Amino acid sequence: MFRENKLEQKKVLPFFCLCLLVFAASVHAEDKKTDYYAPLYAKPLAKSPLKDAVSRVIELPFKIAKWPIDKSLVLTENYRLDKKTLWIYDQLIENGVKPRLDSLDFTGVPAYGAEFDLVRIARQKERFPDFIAKSWVNHGVTSYFQAGGELGAQRIGETGLHVSSIVQYENRRDETFYGIGPDTSRGDSTSFIEEKTKVGAKAGYEFSSSLDVTAQVDYNHTNIKNRGHEGKGDITQIFAGENIPGLHGDAYMDFSIGLDRDTRDSKEDATKGSYQKLLIKFTEGVASSPARYFTYQLDTAKYFQLASPRRILAARLFGEFNQRVNGGNVPFYEMAKLGGSGMFPRQSQTSRAFVYNRFFGESAILLNLEYRYTVWQYKEFKMKTVVFFDEGQVSKDFATFRLNGFRESYGTGLHLSYSQLVLLSFNVAHGREGTQFYLENKLAF
Amino acid sequence: MKMKKTALQGILGLVIGLVAAGTMTFAGEAEKMGEGETTLYKDMFDQAAYSEGMNQLDLGRWGRRITHKTIPSADINIFDEVPDSSFFTNRHARQKMSAAELEKGPHQTDGPDLSKPLTVLGAEQQGSHYGFVVEDAKKDQYILRFDPQGAAELNTAAEVIGARFYHALGYNVPQTTILSFAADQLTAAPDAITCDNTGFAKKLTQTLLQQYLLFVPLPQGTYRASASKVPAGGDAGTFSFMGRGKKNPQDIVNHRDLREIRALGVFAAWLNHHEMLESNTRDAAVTENGKTVLKHYLTDFTNALGAATDGAKEPMFGYEHMVDYGETFKSILGLGFWESPWQKKWKRAGEKTISPAVGYFSNDLFDPAKYKNLLPYEAFRLVTRADGFWAAKSMMSFSDEDIRAMVRAGKYGRSEDEDYIVKTLSERRDIIAKYWFSRVSPLDQFVFSGTELSFKDLAVAYGFVPREGTLYRTEVVSGKKKITVLETAEPVVKLQPEWLAGNSAIKLVIRTLRPSSKKADPSVTVLLNASGVQGIRHED
Numbered sequence: 004m005f006r007e008n009k010l011e012q013k014k015v016l017p018f019f020c021l022c023l024l025v026f027a028a029s030v031h032a033e034d035k036k037t038d039y040y041a042p043l044y045a046k047p048l049a050k051s052p053l054k055d056a057v058s059r060v061i062e063l064p065f066k067i068a069k070w071p072i073d074k075s076l077v078l079t080e081n082y083r084l085d086k087k088t089l090w091i092y093d094q095l096i097e098n099g100v101k102p103r104l105d106s107l108d109f110t111g112v113p114a115y116g117a118e119f120d121l122v123r124i125a126r127q128k129e130r131f132p133d134f135i136a137k138s139w140v141n142h143g144v145t146s147y148f149q150a151g152g153e154l155g156a157q158r159i160g161e162t163g164l165h166v167s168s169i170v171q172y173e174n175r176r177d178e179t180f181y182g183i184g185p186d187t188s189r190g191d192s193t194s195f196i197e198e199k200t201k202v203g204a205k206a207g208y209e210f211s212s213s214l215d216v217t218a219q220v221d222y223n224h225t226n227i228k229n230r231g232h233e234g235k236g237d238i239t240q241i242f243a244g245e246n247i248p249g250l251h252g253d254a255y256m257d258f259s260i261g262l263d264r265d266t267r268d269s270k271e272d273a274t275k276g277s278y279q280k281l282l283i284k285f286t287e288g289v290a291s292s293p294a295r296y297f298t299y300q301l302d303t304a305k306y307f308q309l310a311s312p313r314r315i316l317a318a319r320l321f322g323e324f325n326q327r328v329n330g331g332n333v334p335f336y337e338m339a340k341l342g343g344s345g346m347f348p349r350q351s352q353t354s355r356a357f358v359y360n361r362f363f364g365e366s367a368i369l370l371n372l373e374y375r376y377t378v379w380q381y382k383e384f385k386m387k388t389v390v391f392f393d394e395g396q397v398s399k400d401f402a403t404f405r406l407n408g409f410r411e412s413y414g415t416g417l418h419l420s421y422s423q424l425v426l427l428s429f430n431v432a433h434g435r436e437g438t439q440f441y442l443e444n445k446l447a448f
Numbered sequence: 449m450k451m452k453k454t455a456l457q458g459i460l461g462l463v464i465g466l467v468a469a470g471t472m473t474f475a476g477e478a479e480k481m482g483e484g485e486t487t488l489y490k491d492m493f494d495q496a497a498y499s500e501g502m503n504q505l506d507l508g509r510w511g512r513r514i515t516h517k518t519i520p521s522a523d524i525n526i527f528d529e530v531p532d533s534s535f536f537t538n539r540h541a542r543q544k545m546s547a548a549e550l551e552k553g554p555h556q557t558d559g560p561d562l563s564k565p566l567t568v569l570g571a572e573q574q575g576s577h578y579g580f581v582v583e584d585a586k587k588d589q590y591i592l593r594f595d596p597q598g599a600a601e602l603n604t605a606a607e608v609i610g611a612r613f614y615h616a617l618g619y620n621v622p623q624t625t626i627l628s629f630a631a632d633q634l635t636a637a638p639d640a641i642t643c644d645n646t647g648f649a650k651k652l653t654q655t656l657l658q659q660y661l662l663f664v665p666l667p668q669g670t671y672r673a674s675a676s677k678v679p680a681g682g683d684a685g686t687f688s689f690m691g692r693g694k695k696n697p698q699d700i701v702n703h704r705d706l707r708e709i710r711a712l713g714v715f716a717a718w719l720n721h722h723e724m725l726e727s728n729t730r731d732a733a734v735t736e737n738g739k740t741v742l743k744h745y746l747t748d749f750t751n752a753l754g755a756a757t758d759g760a761k762e763p764m765f766g767y768e769h770m771v772d773y774g775e776t777f778k779s780i781l782g783l784g785f786w787e788s789p790w791q792k793k794w795k796r797a798g799e800k801t802i803s804p805a806v807g808y809f810s811n812d813l814f815d816p817a818k819y820k821n822l823l824p825y826e827a828f829r830l831v832t833r834a835d836g837f838w839a840a841k842s843m844m845s846f847s848d849e850d851i852r853a854m855v856r857a858g859k860y861g862r863s864e865d866e867d868y869i870v871k872t873l874s875e876r877r878d879i880i881a882k883y884w885f886s887r888v889s890p891l892d893q894f895v896f897s898g899t900e901l902s903f904k905d906l907a908v909a910y911g912f913v914p915r916e917g918t919l920y921r922t923e924v925v926s927g928k929k930k931i932t933v934l935e936t937a938e939p940v941v942k943l944q945p946e947w948l949a950g951n952s953a954i955k956l957v958i959r960t961l962r963p964s965s966k967k968a969d970p971s972v973t974v975l976l977n978a979s980g981v982q983g984i985r986h987e988d
Contacts, residue, residue, distance in 0.1 A: 037981055040538050042531035045983070048523065048700045053691055055508040062502055069498055076489040086647030313791075314784040376784025379776045380764060388780050 099123025103141070105347060106443045114348050116141030116149070133158040135167050146177040147348050151201075163209035169221075171201045182242055183335060183363045185397050185408040189436055193241040196228040197336055203257070213266050221257040222289075225249075227336065249334025253292040259284035267306065269423035272446060274312050277305035288331065295331020299324045304371075304448050319371040319448045321352055324401060327365075339367030341395045341410070344430070344441045345448075353447040354395045356412030356434025364397025368404060371448060375418070383422040389430070390415050410434065418446060481733060481742050482684025483693045486726045495823035496771040499690075503826070518832045518988045521707035526975075526983040528834060530618075534698065535744045536708040540616040540850070541842040547853035553612040559625035560584040560675050565635045571642040571652055575758040577663040578642075581678075582634070592627065592673040593750055596758045600665040600672065601805035601865070603750040603757075605858030607674035609869070610749025612854035613719055617842055618708065620745045622730075623677040626859045628670040631661055667861065679745055681732035687744050689726055689827045696742050704827040711839035712746075713828030714884070717819035718843055718876055720809050721752040722765040724821050724828075753869060754807025761808040763794035769824045789813045805865045809872055816880040832988035833887045833970060840884035841892060844910055848874045882912045888986050889960040889969040891920075891939070896980045901941045905960065908939075917963030925955040935961075943976075953977040 052059065079085055095102060099120035106113055121136040122128050138152035155167020175197040181187045200223070207217030227250060229237035238250060261282045267273035280302040288294035304319035323339040342361030345353030351360045352369050372392045379386040393412040398404045416430030430441040486494075503509055512518065525531050532538055539545060560566055566582040569589070580592040595603050604626060611624040640652035642660075664671055689709055693699040703709045716724040730745040754761050767790035768775045778786055793813040801808045821828055831839075846854075852870045860866040884890075890906040905920075907913045922941045924931040931954070934941060947954050954976055959968035975983035 037527070039525075039527040039984075040529050040531055040542055041525060041527075043526050044524075045526050050692070050700055051522070051702065051705075053702055053704065054506055058506045058508055061505045061507075065498070065502060065505075069494075072493060073490050076493055077485060077487050080487040080489045081485075083643065083647030086645055090646040090648070309784075311784075374784070376779075378779035378784075379772070381770050382762060386776065388784075390783075 097123070099128075104444065105141075105143075112144050112146075114141060114143035114147055141348060143348055146175065148174045148176075149348065155205075158209075163211075163215075164206070165209060165217075166204070166206040168204045169201065170203075171199075173197075173199045173201075175199075178336070179358065179360045180238060180335075180363070181361055182245070183247065183338065183397075184399070185362060185364065185410070187362070189358070189361065191241055193229075193235055193238050195238055195336075196226075198226040198228070198252075200224045213264060215263045216260070217263070218260045219257070221259075222254075223257060224252075224254045225334070225336065226252040247335050248332035249294065249336060253288055253294050253334050254290050255286050255288045255292050255294045255334075257284055257286050259298075271425050272418070272420050272423045273306045273317070274315050274423075275306050275308055277303065279303040285328075286333075286337070293330075293332050294334050294337075295328045296333045297326045297328060299326070313377040315373075315375045317371075317373040317375060317448065319353075319369075319373075321367070321369040321371075321395075323367045325365045326400070333365050335363055338363045338365055339397055341367055341369060341397055343439075344443060346443055346445050352395065354393045354410065354412055355391070355414060355430060355432035355441065355447075356393070356439055357410065357436055358439065361436075362395075362397040362410070364399065366400050366404075367395065367397045368401075369393065369395035373447075378417075385420050387418045387420070388415065389418060391430070391432070393432075416441070481693065481696045481740070482731050483687055483695070485685040486688065486729075488725070488727045491725055491727045491823060492770065495825060496769065499826065500771075500773065500824060519705060519830055520832060520988045521710060521835055522701045522705035524707055524834075524838075527981070528838070528984045528986055530707050530838070533706075533708075534741055535620070535706060536618045537620075539618050541618070541845040544845070545616060545850075547849065550612060550616055550850055550853040551857050553608075553615045553854075553857060554621055554623045556623050556677065557586070557588060559623075559627055560588070560590050561586050562627075562629060562633055565633045566590075566629070567637045568634055568640050568652060568657060569637050570640060571657070571660060573644045578644075578660040580634070580673075582675075583637075589678040590627075590675040591678065592675055593748075594664045594671070594673050597663065597665055599755075599759055599804045599807070600667045601858070601860055602755045602760070602807050604672055604674040605805065605860055605869075606752040606755040606807075607676065607748070607750045609855055609858040610719055610721060610752035611676070612857050614715070614746050614749070616846070616850075616854065617715055619712075620679075620743055621749075622679050622745060622747055624749075625675050626857070627673045627675040629673070630670055631658060634661075674750070676747070679730065679732040679743070681734040681743065684731035684733050684742055686726055686729045687731050687742075689825045693731075693742065698741060704830060706827075707835050707838060709827050710831045710835045711842075713819075713821060713825070713831055714816070714836060714839035714880065715843070716821055716828075717766070717816055718873070718880055719749075719752045720754065720761070720766055720876075721749060722756075722761070722820075722822050723748075723751040724825075725823060726825075754802060754809030756807070759807070760801040763808065764788075764790045765822070766790075766819055769820050770822050772820070772824075789815070789818075802868060803862070803865055805860055805862065806868055809869070811872055811875050811879060814876060814879060816883040833884070834986035834988045836884035837888045837890060837986055840881040841890075841906060843877045844881045844906065846877065851877070878910070878912070881910065882907075885910075885912055887970070889958060889972045891958060891960070891972045894974055894981050894984060896976060898978075899943055899945070901943065901956065901974065901976060901981075903939050903958075905939050907960075913962055913964070919961040921959050921961055921968060923957040925957060926952065948976070948978045951977060953982060 101118040103117065104113060104115050116139060118139040119137060121138065122131055122134050133156050135153055135155045135157050139150065141149040149171065151169065151171030153167050153169045155165065157165045159165065177194055178197050179192060179194045181189060181192050201221050203219055203221030205217050205219035207215055209215045229239060235241060238247060259282060261280065263280050265278040267276035267278055282298065282300040284298040286294055286296050286298065300323045302321050304317060307316040308314065309316055325333045325338060327333060340351035340360050340363055341354040342351045342357040343349050343359035344355055345351065349359055352367065353371055354369065373389050375387045375389045377385055378388045391414055394409050396404055396408045396410060398408060412432045412434040414430055414432030416428060418425060419427045425445055428443045428446055432439045523530060530536055560582065561584040564585040566584055568580050568582050570581040571578045576596055577594050579594065581589060582592055583589050593603060593607060595601060608624050608626055611621045615621045634657060636652045636654050636657045641649045642652035642656060643649045661671060687693060688703055690702070690704045692702050712724055728746065728748045730747050731742045732745060733740050734743050751757060756762055756765060767788060775788060796812060797810065802810065848870065851873050855866055855869050885907040891903045892906055893904040895902050905918065908915045908918060920936050920939055922934045924934065924947060926947065931947065941956060956974045956976060957971045958974065959971045961968050970987035973985045974981060
C-alpha cells in the first residue's frame with residue numbers, strides 16, 4: 004500500500020510541477036494581458052459645453068421662458084393638479100353642473116356657460132330619474148347672453164313619450180347683416196341687436212336611442228334694435244329703400260314637428276353613421292305682426308370610412324325653405340343664413356370662406372364635404388387633417404336658385420381630439436371674399 | 449395613462465423622502481449632488497417641444513448635418529470600450545455570467561420577506577389598478593406593480609425581464625423579482641397614504657387596500673406582482689440624458705456624449721422598451737470607499753417587450769415618437785393614403801396581439817435604424833457607427849440560452865409565451881447586430897503575438913456574412929508615412945519585425961471588404977508597439 008502510494012507520488016510530483024509551471028506561465032500571461040476595459044483615455048475627461056457659443060446665446064431667451072413652464076409642469080404633476088381638475092369637473096357633472104366653453108371666432112373671444120340639472124343638484128335623481136328640471140346660462144364676451152330653463156319628463160310610464168316646457172331669453176348684441184339675397188356686398192355691412200324671449204312646450208316620442216319625433220309649440224317675442232357698425236349707419240340707413248321684413252321685431256307663434264335620426268358613433272367627431280333632422284314649422288304672427296310662413300328644413304350628414312377608420316369622408320346637405328303664406332312675411336332674422344363655421348352660439352350655417360351671417364335668404368341650400376384623415380395618434384389622442392369644400396346659396400325660393408349664385412369655400416385644417424372629444428380645431432378657408440381663420444373646440448358637423 | 453407611472457414614482461418619492469428623513473445627512477448629500485427631478489410632463493415638454501425647437505436653432509447641429517460629421521463618444525477608453533463608471537459596469541460582455549446569475553439579476557435579497565405580512569406604506573392608482581410601496585419584515589422597501597385585468601403576467605414579466613437584461617448589459621437597476629402573495633399578506637401601515645384618480649391623498653385603510661386588490665388579476669388564487677427593491681441610498685432625483693450633473697464633481701462628461709447613454713437607444717430597440725425616459729431614472733447617493741457618490745439607476749421596465757401601461761403595446765410605439773413632426777408631416781402630405789410601417793404591421797398581424805401575457809411584440813417590419821423612443825432624446829440620435837457597434841457587440845455576447853435564462857425570470861405560466869419572447873428577442877438581437885455590423889468593420893478581440901495581429905470578424909463569426917470572399921485590407925502606417933498595404937483573406941496581419949524595431953509604434957488601419965459590397969467598410973485603427981496593442985478605434 005505504502006509502496007503503491009510512493010509510486011503514485013512519483014507519478015504525481017512531475018505532473019504537479021508541470022501544473023505549477025503552466026499556472027505560473029498563465030499568471031504571467033494574465034499579468035501581461037491587456038485590460039481592454041481599463042479607464043485609460045486618449046486625453047483626460049474634461050467638461051465641455053453642449054453647444055457652440057452662438058447657439059447658446061440664441062437659446063438664452065427661450066431658456067428663460069422655459070423655466071417657468073418646467074416649474075409649472077413639475078408642480079402640476081407633483082401636486083396632481085391635472086387629476087384634481089378632472090375630478091372637480093367630474094364632480095360638477097355628477098352634481099348637476101355642466102360647464103361649457105365655446106369660441107366665438109378666431110380672435111379667441113370665448114363664449115362660456117353652464118347647464119344646471121336641478122334634479123341632481125337637489126339630490127333627487129335617483130328618486131325621479133326621468134324628471135327634467137334644468138336651466139342654463141351662456142355668455143359670450145360683449146356679444147351674447149342666453150338664459151333658460153326646461154321642466155318636464157324625459158320618459159313617461161316606461162314608454163318613449165317625453166314632454167317638457169321651455170323658457171329662454173337670448174340677447175345677441177352684435178349680429179352682422181349684409182342685406183338679403185345672394186348678390187349682396189360685403190361692404191354694405193351693418194349690425195343689429197336681437198333680443199328674443201321664447202316660451203314653449205314640446206312633446207315627443209323616442210322610438211329608439213337613434214330615432215325621435217317631437218312636436219313643439221313656442222311663443223316668441225323678438226326685439227330688434229338697430230345700431231351702427233364699424234362707424235357705419237344702422238340697417239335703416241345702409242339699406243334705405245329696401246324691404247326688410249321684421250325690422251322692428253315681432254311676436255309670433257311657432258308650431259313645429261321634427262324628426263331626428265342619429266346613428267353616429269360620436270356626436271363630436273363621428274367616424275361612421277349618419278344623422279337626419281327634418282323640421283316642418285308653421286309661424287304665425289300675433290298682435291300686429293305680419294309674420295306668417297312655413298319652414299321646411301332638412302339637415303343630413305353621412306360619414307363614410309374610406310377603407311379605414313383613419314380616413315373619413317363626411318358629407319352634409321342642408322336645405323331650408325321658408326314659404327310665405329297668405330301675404331305674410333318672413334322676418335329677416337328668422338331667414339336662412341350662411342357664413343362662418345356654423346357653430347354654437349353662432350346661428351348661420353357653415354360656409355367658411357365667408358364671414359358670419361354673410362348671406363340672408365328665405366331659402367338656402369348648402370353642401371359641405373370634408374375629407375378627414377388621421378395624421379397623428381398617441382393612445383386616445385388623435386390629430387386629423389381636414390380638407391373641406393362648402394358650396395351654398397341663399398335665394399328667395401327654390402325656383403330662383405341659379406348656378407352662378409352658389410358661393411364656394413375651400414380650405415384645410417387640423418383637429419385635435421381625445422377619445423372622439425374635440426379639443427381644438429383650426430381651419431383656414433378661402434373663397435371669393437378672401438380668407439377666414441377659425442380656432443374652435445368643435446367640428447362644424 | 450402614462451400618468452399612472454409617474455404617480456407611483458410620486459409615491460416612491462414620498463416614501464423615499466420619509467426614509468431619507470431618518471438619515472438627514474445622507475439625504476442632504478444626495479440633494480446637494482442630484483440634478484433634481486424630471487417628471488413625465490416636464491420630460492414631454494422638454495423633449496417633444498422645447499428641444500425639438502431648439503435643435504433647429506443649434507448652428508453646430510446644422511453644421512454637423514450638412515458636413516455629415518458626428519460627435520464621438522467622450523468616455524471611451526483607448527481600446528474603444530466603456531470603462532466602469534457610476535452609470536455602467538461591464539458585466540456579461542466582459543465576463544460571461546452564468547445562466548443562474550443572468551436569471552437572478554442584481555441580487556441583494558430573495559425578494560420581499562413573506563414570513564410576516566408586508567406593510568403597505570403607500571398606494572397610488574395606476575390606470576385601472578393600484579401600485580403599492582411596501583416594507584417587509586427585514587425593513588426592506590419594495591415597489592409592487594401589477595398587471596392589468598385580462599393581461600396577467602404582461603407588465604410584471606416585462607419589468608423583471610427588462611431589469612435582467614439591462615443589468616447584464618451593465619446598467620444599474622433595482623433588484624426586481626416576481627412576487628406571489630395572498631390578500632392577507634398585505635397590511636396597511638397606520639400612517640399609510642393612498643392617492644387615487646382624484647389626485648387627493650387620503651388615509652389607506654385595510655378595507656381600501658382589499659378593494660384595490662379587486663382590480664388586480666388573481667390567477668391560481670394568488671396575486672402576482674413585480675417587486676422592485678428601493679435602491680439603498682438617499683434619493684437624488686433623476687438624471688438627464690443630455691447635460692452632466694453640474695452639482696456632482698464626479699460627473700464630468702455631458703451625458704449625451706456617454707456611449708452607454710447613447711447605446712440605451714439601441715438596447716431599448718432590442719427590448720422594445722419604448723419608454724426609456726429620463727423620468728424613469730433615479731439617482732441614489734451611496735457611500736463607496738468613504739466617499740458619497742451618485743449611482744445612476746434605470747427603473748421601471750413595465751413597458752418593455754409587448755407591454756404598455758394598462759395593456760398590450762399600442763401598434764405605433766417604437767415607430768413614432770409621442771409627437772413626431774416628421775411622421776405627421778408625411779401623413780399630411782400623404783392625404784391619409786400613406787401607410788406607416790406600424791399600420792402595415794398591425795394590419796398584417798390581423799390587428800391582434802400575440803397573447804395576453806406577451807402583448808404586442810414581433811419583428812415583422814422591425815427596422816433597427818428607425819426604432820423610435822417615446823421621446824426624442826438627442827443622445828439616442830447621436831449614436832455613431834462605433835457606438836452602435838459597441839452596443840451590438842454587447843448584445844451578441846448573449847447566446848439564445850443566456851436570453852432564455854433571463855426570460856425565465858419573468859415566470860410565464862405558459863411555456864409558449866416564454867418560447868415566443870426568447871425567439872423574438874434572439875431574432876431581434878441578430879437583426880440589430882447585423883445592421884450595426886454592416887456599418888463598420890466589425891473587428892474585435894485583437895491579439896498581438898509579437899509577429900502577428902489576429903482579430904475576430906464578428907459578422908463572420910456570428911454567421912451574418914460568409915467567410916468566403918471577405919478580405920481584410922490593412923494599411924500599415926508609421927508616423928505619417930504609409931509603409932505598405934496588406935490584403936489577407938484571414939483575420940490576421942503578419943508584421944515585419946523592423947516595423948516595431950526599438951520602441952516605435954505603428955498604426956494599422958484595417959478595413960473589411962465584403963464580396964457583396966464594392967466599397968470597403970469604415971476602418972478600425974489599431975495602435976501597436978512591441979509590447980502590444982496600445983489603442984483601438986472604430987471609425988465613427
